[in-house]
Amino acid sequence: MSLDEKYFNEFIRKENVRITTILCKVYGFEKIDLIEDAVQEAIVAAFQSWKLRGLPENPEGWIYKVAKNKIINLINKEKHRQRILEKNKSIFPSDYLLEAKWETERKSIDDSLLQMLFVVSHPLIPVDYQSAMALKILLGFSVSEIAEVFFSNVETIQKRLYRGKQIIIEKKIPIAFPDQMNFSERIDSVLKILYLLFSKGYYSNQVENLFRKDLMQESLRLTILLSENERCRNANVLALIALICFHCSRLESRLSDEGQILSWLRQNKNLWDQTMVSKGKEYLTNSLNFGNQIYSDYQLEALIALLHTEDESKKKWEDLLILYSKLYDLNQNPSVNLNRIYAMSCVFGNPTARVELEKTNSLGKNLFVDLLWAKLWKEEDEIRAKQFLDSALNLSNSINERKMILANWANL
Template identity: 30%
Template sequence: MSTHINESIDHLFRREYSRIVSLLTSKFGPVHIDSIEDSVQDALYKAMTQWSIKGRPEEPNKWLYRVAHNSIIDKLRRDSKSEEYLPEKEKKTSSTLEVDLSDGLEDEQLQMIFACCHPSMKETEQLMLSLKLLCGFNNKEISRALLKEQEAVKKALTRAKSKFKTEIGSLRIPHSNQLASRLDGVLKVIYLIFNNGYTALEGDNLLKKDVCEDAIRLAGMLYQHEKCNTNQTRSLLALMCFNFSRFNARINEVGDMLTLQQQDHNKWDTDLIELGLRFLSETGNSSTFTQLQLEAAIAREYAVAPNFETTNWRVILALFDLILTNNTSVVIALNRLVIVDQVYGTQTAYERLLKLQDKSLEKNYLYFSIKGDFEKKLKLEEYKTSLNCAVDLTDNLKEKEFLKAKLSN
């Protein structure tokens, strides 16, 4: 099969996966989630084998749904030897299936993500299950996204699916008295989905545009739902819009990564920036700010700067300091040091970097990448060792090329 057809099917599958899984789960129930996943995978396999020979159908999304639907019907019939498990409407219409994939699916997908974030599950289980069911990530992708061993991910997903089958009777949006407490978990999931697409943790395709768009779409569903349209939801939408506005400017004509300094601001999507500004303005003023609001405010400073040199680094540094008052994450500390470099100079930033104490730094490619950058600026020979460590610690081929280019320049 040609690369073009493979990419076309992958694009379609990424877009339709959660829609089909959500609709089938709504019809057949969470208890059959394993069969539903298998059926959707069957549909993808058949698309890959048949479309290269017969051509792509006029309505590929309906084709995928129909094949997945018929596949689960067959699986459940084989398992039960009867039709007692089938919803009444499926007994009557399964042989002549017609479906409007635009009818009510947003509600079902919104219900699905709340189901994946059920309070009976641990937070990491919620994240893993959502990545699995809403984006179709495999175990390796999930382990990279959450910095977990693959075996730990496999066990956690088994536990999460067990709870999903037993605790979720049917898909629905939580009642008002439960909604607020559940919404934070949902937003964390959506943010992780976006970051996974934006940074594309491994493989040749550094920037997975489909995944980013899917995360923004899911957050947009929350925004459209009266009781889910909160400051946190609007902050997340603002943050994603600001970051996504730079998507097309992050690589050059031959597919190489570009730093923020190298990017052409004229290629940034001004419509997305305006949308981000609108969402951020809707969060209002407060004496206290959430981390999402502060991260969105940082992204705003990058987005509105006419060029790299005029970026308001001191404001960004102050915003990072506010985040660190409540979150001492080493990743945030590392990103802050990049700003310290701009405000106080590389020597100061490097000295503070060496003072960081965290065992996870030994396997953190970002740490060695930043360390190598600082050392190269300071003309320290150690930069080669640091950048080589960063190369070894990332699986992303584009990131490897990016780091190796620094070694050769």
């Protein structure tokens, strides 16, 4: 079979993550730089070989075996080779062949991925480092791709990755599930990272890309993987899956033919993925069946996202106002408060919402505050509304975002 480059790129991103994780588990995280070098060499070797000879019968086994041999060769060049091999021989004997055991090892590979997820989201690691490391180690993103996601530069991301790795090595954080006493707290840290990665995909800072499907889809994949492990499955994990499903169901309708982001009201609802909506409902139902007396942030956000997959109605906005109010009471997030006030305008009218917005100054000079003011004044005072609109446009850092604002303004 000839080499399809799109297939190769997708295959490599997935297997890069799996191989790196397993080799880190075997040889220790302190070897991660050597391991990443070995995996990259294996990828180059695969591309060169498969381009000439076509795909081997077992591509996963082929590249894993090459990566394993390359890391052993690199370790051979280090001073303490014998001690390292002796320490690991019971775990990774020299005659271990992935080809023979790949399917039976698949569950342990997934466990290793989850254990690495717990490592990179460890509370000793700053959140900025956590998210960069998750993208690099668990999603296979390059340093330049990570810099784009965080609207940063390569040097800054390299420093975060280096310092994050050093913390793991210095603090001897094991690639393992946390003990039962700390499990709940650590799951929360993992979910915050997955939620952050999803959010970065759903509304990106990038100058020309206002959302990234790859980030959203990978966040969904990892969260589903988390839910499939009995130790990790809980109400919040299932609610986060539902939340991502509901948002992903509308991905194909979010862009106009001209490449502009469309507001919910302007989207072609025929393009919404009802299979994804149904999947989200299933996960949300299972989450709510855990019997929590008070809804969590994730459950409330999922319920809100579910309502946004339904047709426009007064009842819908009444329900949204209740949910946004509960969510704001829970987390006091200023952005949630803006959504609450928007819902209030849909239920009680603009004058009532303006009184409520006047009470909040927690966001200061902010694009979304100005947009909400513009919306709340448009019917009664178009000149004042236009002033707020111009202010919002000046605060935007993206051409596509400004086009989206103007297009949505015309359809309000």
